[in-house]
Amino acid sequence: MAMNQTFNRASLEVIAGTMFSGKSKALLERGHRASEYGNIDVYYFKPILDTRDKGIVSRNGMSKEAFLVKRGMDIFKQMEEVRNESMIIIDEGQFFDDSLIYAIQLLRLKGHNLVVAGLDRDFRGQPFGIMPQLMALSDTHIVKIYPVCSIENCVEDGNLPQRNRNGNPDSALSPTVVIEGSSDEITYTPVCKSHHVVPDLTEYINNKLNE
Numbered sequence: 001m002a003m004n005q006t007f008n009r010a011s012l013e014v015i016a017g018t019m020f021s022g023k024s025k026a027l028l029e030r031g032h033r034a035s036e037y038g039n040i041d042v043y044y045f046k047p048i049l050d051t052r053d054k055g056i057v058s059r060n061g062m063s064k065e066a067f068l069v070k071r072g073m074d075i076f077k078q079m080e081e082v083r084n085e086s087m088i089i090i091d092e093g094q095f096f097d098d099s100l101i102y103a104i105q106l107l108r109l110k111g112h113n114l115v116v117a118g119l120d121r122d123f124r125g126q127p128f129g130i131m132p133q134l135m136a137l138s139d140t141h142i143v144k145i146y147p148v149c150s151i152e153n154c155v156e157d158g159n160l161p162q163r164n165r166n167g168n169p170d171s172a173l174s175p176t177v178v179i180e181g182s183s184d185e186i187t188y189t190p191v192c193k194s195h196h197v198v199p200d201l202t203e204y205i206n207n208k209l210n211e
Ligand SMILES: [Zn+2]
Pocket: 149, 150, 151, 154, 155, 156, 191, 192, 193, 194, 195
């Protein structure tokens, strides 16, 4: 099936990458094109993460209000009354529970064009949440976009998220998602493979193998 840049009936497109790679910008441009040139209704969704949430915002200042939902299946429920084949744009795919997989299957059967963006790997460099399943579910279009490595003078792709805690590389033994309200200063920057530092990774993996 040839990909169309405006509307792809009954298909799932996945945009994966690190932070600051332009994923949100790509999502917003995708939605804009469908509504502006394809005359398609576009619905935007995000998982509820915190109360400061302001929809989908790109770093170049574009933004779009989004429905904030708890579970993937909530998107299906929200779209239940919509009869027109529409575009459904979902940001932060890595934070959804696996009911999003079922929701996408059902929404695709109704002819909708789904576009999901998310981080493909967590701070340990491992597949993040349901992003691998979403990529498997897509039969048309998977894009990986990465910014340049954030280490000075390095020109490799920054395809891994470096997580620092109070200025130092965070231990692999820390939780995947930092709990809200932590007093530690947490930062994420995109780095290449050779600049990705994850202390205790071997210990983390050994613990996993012995679970
Ligand atoms: Zn680098």
